[in-house]
Amino acid sequence: MQEERYQKLKEIVQTYLPDDVSAEAIQMESNFTQELNINSANLVDIVLDVEDAFDIMLENEDMDGMQTVKDALQIIDYKIAAK
Amino acid sequence: MGNRVVVTGMGVCAPNGIGLSEFAASLKNGNSGIQFYSELEKLNFSCQVAGKPLINTINLNRYFTNVQLKGLNASGVFYGVIAGKDAWEDAGLSSVSSENPDWDSGIIFGTGILGVDKFREAIYQVDEGNVRRLGSTSVIQTMASGISAYLGGMLGCGNQVTTNSSACTTGTEALLMGYERIKNKKAVRMLVGSCSDSGPYVWGGFDAMRILPRNYNDNPEAASRPMSASAAGFVPGSGAGALVLESLESALERGANIYGEIIGGNVNSGGQRGGGSMTAPNSKAVQRCITNAIEDSGIEPNDIDTINGHLTATSKDPDEITNWSQALGRSGIDFPFVNSFKGHFGHCLAAAGSIECVGTLLQFKENQIFGNINCEDVHPEIDKLIDTSKIPRTTMDFAPKIIAKASFGFGDVNACVIFKAYS
Numbered sequence: 001m002q003e004e005r006y007q008k009l010k011e012i013v014q015t016y017l018p019d020d021v022s023a024e025a026i027q028m029e030s031n032f033t034q035e036l037n038i039n040s041a042n043l044v045d046i047v048l049d050v051e052d053a054f055d056i057m058l059e060n061e062d063m064d065g066m067q068t069v070k071d072a073l074q075i076i077d078y079k080i081a082a083k
Numbered sequence: 084m085g086n087r088v089v090v091t092g093m094g095v096c097a098p099n100g101i102g103l104s105e106f107a108a109s110l111k112n113g114n115s116g117i118q119f120y121s122e123l124e125k126l127n128f129s130c131q132v133a134g135k136p137l138i139n140t141i142n143l144n145r146y147f148t149n150v151q152l153k154g155l156n157a158s159g160v161f162y163g164v165i166a167g168k169d170a171w172e173d174a175g176l177s178s179v180s181s182e183n184p185d186w187d188s189g190i191i192f193g194t195g196i197l198g199v200d201k202f203r204e205a206i207y208q209v210d211e212g213n214v215r216r217l218g219s220t221s222v223i224q225t226m227a228s229g230i231s232a233y234l235g236g237m238l239g240c241g242n243q244v245t246t247n248s249s250a251c252t253t254g255t256e257a258l259l260m261g262y263e264r265i266k267n268k269k270a271v272r273m274l275v276g277s278c279s280d281s282g283p284y285v286w287g288g289f290d291a292m293r294i295l296p297r298n299y300n301d302n303p304e305a306a307s308r309p310m311s312a313s314a315a316g317f318v319p320g321s322g323a324g325a326l327v328l329e330s331l332e333s334a335l336e337r338g339a340n341i342y343g344e345i346i347g348g349n350v351n352s353g354g355q356r357g358g359g360s361m362t363a364p365n366s367k368a369v370q371r372c373i374t375n376a377i378e379d380s381g382i383e384p385n386d387i388d389t390i391n392g393h394l395t396a397t398s399k400d401p402d403e404i405t406n407w408s409q410a411l412g413r414s415g416i417d418f419p420f421v422n423s424f425k426g427h428f429g430h431c432l433a434a435a436g437s438i439e440c441v442g443t444l445l446q447f448k449e450n451q452i453f454g455n456i457n458c459e460d461v462h463p464e465i466d467k468l469i470d471t472s473k474i475p476r477t478t479m480d481f482a483p484k485i486i487a488k489a490s491f492g493f494g495d496v497n498a499c500v501i502f503k504a505y506s
Contacts, residue, residue: 015149015150015153016150016153017150018148018150019148019149019150039150041219041220042150042219043219044218044219045153045154045218045219045220048218
């Protein structure tokens with residue numbers, strides 16, 4: 001279940017990587033903006049895609065705490081559990 | 084003494100050709116870019132023909148990153164980036180790879196309205212209370228300066244990067260603004276041009292004004308008829324044109340290819356006085372614009388051998404020819420050759436001036452004057468003023484030396500630029 005969510009998230013994040021960052025660079029501890037070089041404006045788009053993919057809704061505060069892939073997964077787990 | 088300014092690169096995304104070679108061939112052979120669009124029929128448009136660049140055959144990854152392409156729904160941005168990046172490459176320039184931008188290079192890339200389709204998406208979301216779901220690119224795709232902003236980042240320009248807007252004068256005005264900046268030594272290179280979105284939301288307002296042709300829906304290629312007795316209104320178009328302007332000194336230093344020199348020009352307004360209005364030009368202002376452009380260029384009216392007019396294929400075309408004739412003091416067989424490319428691709432609105440400047444300059448390269456299409460029946464008022472041999476109906480071999488190009492726009496605004504063959 002966890003692994004499935006991780007893969008799903010990776011697929012979303014992948015589409016926002018700059019052309020010179022490969023999908024393999026996405027690790028559990030990767031920081032979206034600092035390590036993966038994702039434009040901070042695109043974090044908004046990642047949140048929207050995550051909402052659609054997992055059928056959850058993220059608040060502005062959730063987004064603030066979402067700096068790494070792991071952060072995002074934790075928020076997703078929490079939101080799904082709270083459904 | 085100001086810098087001399089030359090054109091060292093061009094790019095175009097026009098309804099009858101994307102890229103210089105396809106565009107030149109279309110102008111030369113009289114190929115039309117005007118088609119019937121069933122979408123316009125479904126929406127009850129009177130005019131269901133239009134000019135739209137066929138970008139679905141283009142590999143967009145040559146121009147955009149995958150992230151940029153995600154959710155991109157602004158046709159003007161597609162057209163403008165294709166034309167702009169092509170022009171830069173054509174000039175032998177590359178995008179800045181270092182942390183420092185190129186302080187000597189700037190951009191003036193105009194538009195009328197940008198990202199209309201993206202804005203429509205946003206309007207639906209907002210009205211449904213879903214503003215939080217707009218995503219991150221609603222602003223950059225719909226701000227007027229979106230096009231110069233996209234190009235500025237792609238190329239790494241560090242000089243002035245801006246967008247101008249003056250209706251159908253926009254493209255020619257952008258060129259003159261860039262010209263002045265280089266001439267005044269504020270920049271070495273300026274990417275200038277303009278783009279115009281396509282689609283019913285842009286064209287609808289013109290259809291509502293009843294100024295588009297209604298009777299050519301089954302014969303689109305004949306719909307746009309500049310200078311013709313049967314001209315029935317302008318065909319709405321879209322696309323983008325782009326030109327790299329550069330100081331002659333820099334161009335020679337780089338050994339760049341030179342398409343032509345800009346020797347002067349003028350921009351003015353008729354103030355919506357003296358017969359001018361929001362939608363009609365003040366003839367006195369048009370003539371003054373042409374006269375001042377000639378004076379600015381340090382040439383005589385007789386030096387002009389070719390004109391590329393605004394000539395939109397409305398009932399106003401004879402007025403424009405009258406204005407040229409008056410301003411130059413030339414008529415009959417003494418009138419310069421004159422053409423309009425709007426017969427080929429319609430009136431590309433904010434993009435018209437830049438696309439037509441690209442076509443105008445290609446005539447120096449090809450040593451030809453591209454023929455007018457759809458004006459077998461020259462308007463009788465025009466026939467009275469100038470000899471019809473001056474309106475080539477097919478492409479003719481002739482090496483133009485000085486070409487005047489003008490654009491006029493809603494708001495009673497005018498621009499005229501004088502190009503000279505470089506030797």
